[in-house]
Amino acid sequence: MARQLVFGLALIAALAVFPLFSPWSTVILTVALCEGLAALGIMVLLRAGQVSFGHGLFFSFSAYAVAFLAAAKVGHEALVLIPVGMAASGLLAAIVGLFVVRYRAIFFGMLNLAISMVFFSLLEKLFPITGGADGKRVPRPTFAGIEFGREQFELATFYVTLVLCILAALFVARYLLSPGGKALEAIKSNETRLEYLGVSPRKVLYGAYLLSGLLAGLGGAIIALVSGHVTPELAYWVRSGEFVFIAILGGIGGVAGPFLGALMFQIIRGYAAVYAPETWHAVLGVMLLIIIFFAPAGLYGIVAGKGGKPQREEGGR
Amino acid sequence: MSGVILEADDLHLRFGGVQAANGASLKVAANERIAIIGPNGAGKTTFINLCTGYLKPQSGRVVFNGQDVTRLSPQxxxxLGIGRSFQIPQLFLDNTVIENLLLALSAREGSWSPFLAVQRHPKAEEMWALLEMVGLKETGNRIVRELPEGMRKLIDIAVALALEPKLIFMDEPTSGVSSTEKFQVMDTLTRVLDARATTAVFVEHDMDVVARYANRVAVWTGGRIAHQGTPEEILSHPEVRETVIGVGV
Structure with a gap:
């Protein structure tokens, strides 16, 4: 536990100072944290043994909500746009969740994928509204009422994102240790007993799905602001697959896992794109194979000293 | 019969060509210990499944404390106050024993705050006391998967008891328990059930256990009760001795 805490604090400290010495890394790190948030949402569902191949839906829905609001000058303030985007994806998760939590395993995963692909098609085809494949530009909003230049805006967004990630991770860690989190794990291990405790597995999974959608939405809202542009690619199945990839790469044994996975994913993608531009997907694939065979608990498992063992939550951090 | 808390009336259920319940009826009075005996395939577990919502009968009804529960979900x-344990223990294998009980406690108390760690439930001590009562306090922090089947059986029952049910169905509580330990297990269970004034219906194959711990026995054959009475009456019944117990007259 002490080891995980020290590592967590060291990771936060390293993240906090890195952009000060390497300003080029600010956007990359912010994108990694946004993907880490979506992967944290995937991790919550994986605790119930369910995997969503469609979380690009909530990521993109929130991003487009921010893009529309920013363009309409309704909310030209980042600190308003972020929670509004998150709430929009939460609302969508509340609706989609009513349907998908009735299913398990491959059906759960494929239904999420199907719904996200419907949304992807709408974003592509409704050109007059969404801008089609070109997407929509997101005008740079104010930050706490202040109009920043590009670099200052990126730096401010990064630090707000870092704080939001810490808060989200702490909340998820608490939730996983709570009766609701344990009931969520029980869906994976024994749904029958859960029912005979008088607990509805559907309600438990619905709550987790809602949380998962909110986390993906938080990531999507921030990525819209930091990239200044949204495209249908945010809803594409490849993006959803990346979130699952990141969650497995990072490990689901603790809430730091998805963020570790996202950072590693960005590093591999960045370097592989430079040194192996034609085969960087293969590099990612090999990396995942190594993790699955030699460290099934993911990067978090290695850090927490549980490298070879499948993960089991102990402290959530 | 006074103080009836559960009444199963004329339950019918057919699976394909098998009539698993064929007019099954049973009245259970408060504080009774009813043993259900019968050959394999007689419909004993099906009867428990029908009374606890796992299966729905094609006809007939189950009334618990005056309320029709026939079509209600297991949850x-x-x-409403019916607990059950299973022939194959149904537990959260990758959690500790105490976590299994604490989740039951949280379900009973409706404690779902995301800021309350399950281990720090204000009534957690109550679950440790229950574990002590069933003689499993030492195993509280062990992962269920690592424990032997007999112990899991007892934990499965303890989880059901953690809900403080008014009535508990136990499906073969002593199967998987060594012959030297089964009386100890049943003594413990009886003590807990008495302390909590919990009515119990249990399926059992061991006639020594039936004779010692039941105050009424129902003999199941062909999806219904063929005979019922006190253990003395049933265990000396010639037909029961021959067809169910396997001992000639």
Whole structure:
């Protein structure tokens, strides 16, 4: 536990100072944290043994909500746009969740994928509204009422994102240790007993799905602001697959896992794109194979000293 | 019969060509210990499944404390006060024993705050006391998967008891328990059931256990009760001795 805490604090400290010495890394790190948030949402569902191949839906829905609001000058303030985007994806998760939590395993995963692909098609085809494949530009909003230049805006967004990630991770860690989190794990291990405790597995999974959608939405809202542009690619199945990839790469044994996975994913993608531009997907694939065979608990498992063992939550951090 | 808390009336259920319940009826009075005996395939577990919402009968009804529960879900029936343990223990294998009980406690108390760690439930001590009562306090922090089947059986029952049910169905509580330990297990269970004034219906194959711990026995054959009475009456019944117990007259 002490080891995980020290590592967590060291990771936060390293993240906090890195952009000060390497300003080029600010956007990359912010994108990694946004993907880490979506992967944290995937991790919550994986605790119930369910995997969503469609979380690009909530990521993109929130991003487009921010893009529309920013363009309409309704909310030209980042600190308003972020929670509004998150709430929009939460609302969508509340609706989609009513349907998908009735299913398990491959059906759960494929239904999420199907719904996200419907949304992807709408974003592509409704050109007059969404801008089609070109997407929509997101005008740079104010930050706490202040109009920043590009670099200052990126730096401010990064630090707000870092704080939001810490808060989200702490909340998820608490939730996983709570009766609701344990009931969520029980869906994976024994749904029958859960029912005979008088607990509805559907309600438990619905709550987790809602949380998962909110986390993906938080990531999507921030990525819209930091990239200044949204495209249908945010809803594409490849993006959803990346979130699952990141969650497995990072490990689901603790809430730091998805963020570790996202950072590693960005590093591999960045370097592989430079040194192996034609085969960087293969590099990612090999990396995942190594993790699955030699460290099934993911990067978090290695850090927490549980490298070879499948993960089991102990402290959530 | 006074103080009836559960009444199963004329339950019928057919699976393909098998009539698993064929007019099954049973009245259970408060504080009774009813043993259900019968050959394999007689419909004993099906009867428990029908009374606890796992299966729905094609006809007939189950009334618990005056309320028709025939079509209710297992969750709803459990919340009304019917608990159950299983022939194959149904537990959260990758959690510790105490976590299994604490989740039951949280379900009973409706404690779902995301800021309350399950281990720090204000009534957690109550679950440790229950574990002590069933003689499993030492195993509290062990992962269930690592424990032997007999111990899991007892934990399965303890989880059901953690819900403080008014009535508990136990499906073969002593199967998987060594012959030297089964009386010890049943003594412990009886003590807990008495302390909590919990009515119990249990399926059992061991006639020594039936004779010692039941105050009424129902003999199941062909999806219904063929005979019922006190253990003395049933265990000396010639037909029961021959067809169920396997001992000639």
């Amino acid at each position: 709803a029936i459990t919340r």
